[in-house]
Structure formats: C-alpha cells, structure tokens
Amino acid sequence: MRALAREWHVAGETIGLVPTMGALHAGHMSLVAVARAETSRVVVSIFVNPLQFGAGEDFERYPRPVESDLAMLREARVDAVYMPDQATLYPPDLSTRVQVGGPTETLEGVQRPGHFEGVATVVTKLFWATHADRAYFGQKDAQQVAVVKRLAADLDSGVEVRGCPTIRDADGLAVSSRNAYLSPAERAAALSLSGSLRTAAKMYAAGERDAGRLRARIQEVLAAEPLVRIDYADLVDPSTFRPPGTLAVLAVRIGKTRLIDNHDVSKPFLADRNS
C-alpha cells in the first residue's frame, strides 16, 4: 500500500482515503463519490478494528460481507482497497496508542471507554500507511469526525479530514451497518431517532433557542417509543462535544443494538429539505 501511495505522490497525484469497517452501504459509497470528485486516487480501507470495540460490544458479530463489499468498490472504480489482516495491523508486540483528549471526554467517550483511543490509533496507522492527503468520514459519527480532526491537526499529519453528510433512508433512518441487526419492529422504533431530530429542528426554526427545552423534547419523542432506551441525548458544540451548541447528538439502545444519530438543529432536517 505504502509503495503504491508513494508512486502516486511521485506522479503528482492526490490520495483520498475512505476508512471503513466494511459492510458497505450508501453512506460509505457517498464518501467514495466525494473522494472521487476531490482527489485523483481513491483508497478504501476495510478493517474491523478490534481496538475500538469494548468488552461485550459487537466485534464478533459485526457483519463482514467481503465479497459484496469488493464488488461495490469495483463498481465504484476505486483505485485501491487496503484490507490488512489483524496480524499486520496489530502484531503481538505492538504497544503504541494514540490518545486524543478534548472531544473524546464526553458522550461516546464516556459510554464506550477506550473506543476513541482505538479509533485514533487505527486512523493514525491508516493515514500513514496510505499517505492520505484527504480522508472522508460520515457525519453520522459526528464525535468521531471531531476526534479525527483534532488528531490530524495535533499530530501535524497534513491530512485534511472531511466530514460528509449523513445518508438517510427515505423514512429518515440514518444508514448504518448496524441497522442490519434490527428486527422489523425494532427498525420501526428506530425512526424515533430521526423523528426526534426533525422535531427539534422544527422547534428551532420556529424560534426555540432554549437548549433545555430542545433536549427535553428530543427525549420525549424517544421515550414515547417503548423499545428505545436512551444512552444520551444532548445539544453540544460540534468541535468540543460539550454544551452549549446546536448539534443534537443521541445514542439509544433498541434490543441488542446501539444506534446513534445527530443533527444540527439550526439547519433544516434533511428529509424535510428534500421534500
């Protein structure tokens, strides 16, 4: 991978990296499309990173449909797929970790101890191995975008980190590899996530600026759905992930599945914008 990337740089090309854990969906493919438009060579990495899964999380059952992933990437004519195995990325004597403070200290960082350290470590490795000039992440994982931007700047990586819009199904559900875990009833319940964000955006558009009332309304919409247990629902700044701010972020559990979503309530909700 490194030799190829080096060749490309010598040829004056720019390299766009789309880091993924596979199980590709329309969200990933939208990142590929943006990378395609902005850089001359597009690399997609596929690696289910054990370091970013906590004990009891879904590392083992995380979907790994390698053949269909590769078919989608062939179809999209990406220039390279970087698919290292565990032993390559984490040899037994590896002992280095990248720790980001700031935006890792709240919400997902509290709920999933070690998660962002795992993300930061693997992202550093992927950035370096692919000689990426730009890297593309989905805004669905908004806190991850903030952490990776912080990391890329702090370590003088020179990598421009782009957070790209969340892709949603027609009914508003943010696409996610983990949606595959949902039963039909659970999927119906999951619409309360985008529903609560849409409601908050409408309140904001109607003049509501009180974060407490916006948060309460979001929690109310979520709580109305018996299958949903709220991990958190808050309004934060998109860089620091602390209040005050207009980015509504939420995490819930539905059955055994944990889902997250977010939306800047000061802007129209996507599904409404499209209609």
Place this chain on the structure above:
Amino acid sequence: MRALAREWHVAGETIGLVPTMGALHAGHMSLVAVARAETSRVVVSIFVNPLQFGAGEDFERYPRPVESDLAMLREARVDAVYMPDQATLYPPDLSTRVQVGGPTETLEGVQRPGHFEGVATVVTKLFWATHADRAYFGQKDAQQVAVVKRLAADLDSGVEVRGCPTIRDADGLAVSSRNAYLSPAERAAALSLSGSLRTAAKMYAAGERDAGRLRARIQEVLAAEPLVRIDYADLVDPSTFRPPGTLAVLAVRIGKTRLIDNHDVSKPFLADRNS
C-alpha cells in the same frame, strides 16, 4: 516544511530527518553526516520540546545557542532546518498524545515520568511534518532509540529509524549538550561513566557472562567517585530494555546535572577500539 518535503518527494528524492533540541555538538553532526550519505535531502529540526521535560528538570536552562547552531548546519550544507516555535507545535487546544508501552516501562521511563510520551508525541509530529523517509538518532539515548523504533513500526509510519554510534571525547566522555553544565571537577567525575562501561566490556571480553557481577563492577566504579549519585545501572536487552541482555545502561547525577551513557559490553569499548 510540508510543502517543501512534498516537492522533494514528487521529485523522487528521499528525506533524512535529524531531530534535535539544538545546542548542536559532534554527536548531532555525525548524524547529519550519516543522513547526508544515505538520503538526498537532509532536514535538521531544532525544537526544545517542553513535553519531554519533567517538573524540576532543566527545560528553562537548556542551552539555546541558535546562531551557532545555524552556522554549523550551514557549514554542513543541510537542505532545511525545521525550527517551529512552541505555539506552532503546541497550540493551546492541542490534546493528542502518543503513548508507547514496552521499552518505555523501565529505567528512563520510570525515572522520568511522561518523558517518553513527550518524545513520542513530538517525534510523531516531526516525522509527519517533514515527510521523513529515514530518521537519525544517537545511540547515546539508547532507550529513546528503542522507543522511537517501536513507535515508527507500531504506527505504520514507514520511517526507517537509525540508531547511530555514540560520539565520545578523546577521554571517553559521551558528548552531550548537558556536558556544558559540568564544572571541571564534575567533568572529571563524569569520566567514571565511560570508565565503568570500559571495565565491564573488558570483563566480558575476559569471559565474564554473569550479569550480576558485571552490574556490580559497574556500580563499584561509579560509586568510587564521590560526586556521582547513581540513578540506575543495569544490563538489558536493547529492544525491550529489560534483562537479560548485554546492553549496559546507566544514569547518574553529578551536582545538578543528570548524565546517561550505555554500551553493549559484548563489544569492545570505542576508545579502546580506536587505540
């Protein structure tokens, strides 16, 4: 720096980085000479890194003879000097740290908490900012070499880390920017460091293989010098920095100055090899 490095790579050049804290001496210049021989572009960084100094250490009084440093580098015809200021390398919102396990867990890592985290963080930044292909470090800081090698491999940096031989004054004292702190009497006492390593190498050459006896003899030579207080003296493996091994490593305090030295006792001591 990054733009220049990128230009060089596009032109097919290779970049050798010599990271320093300035106060350049023959040791640094030997690294420049090796880099010159092995790469087509040589970058020397000068940055007194606050992150690798502990509380009560000599960050404030560390020598900063910038003009004479630059004159030496001009004389050596290096291609670039990278001399970022504190605000560039550590803006107030920087919150990322690189932590290396393994070789950081003993000796210097124990004596100087946070030291190797500071080294690892700044080295990661310098590697990235200069797009280094190779980086040159003095073997005098043997544990630092082990840590940086571990880091470079663990983060898939692609940077080849080279540990280069310790340069010594004619009487055996390892050259160090901190030697400037020594009074004449202290400098005379400091010869016990190289003296103890020479003695151990001679014992090894004469057939002694018992680490306990080699270590005891090193400590005896150091203890014979009233101005010297021993921080540690041990025999370790050069990668893990744990016993067993033939790398004799030592740290002492003489007055307010802390000095380190090391030698692989299975090999002839340099001054004896030259005689």
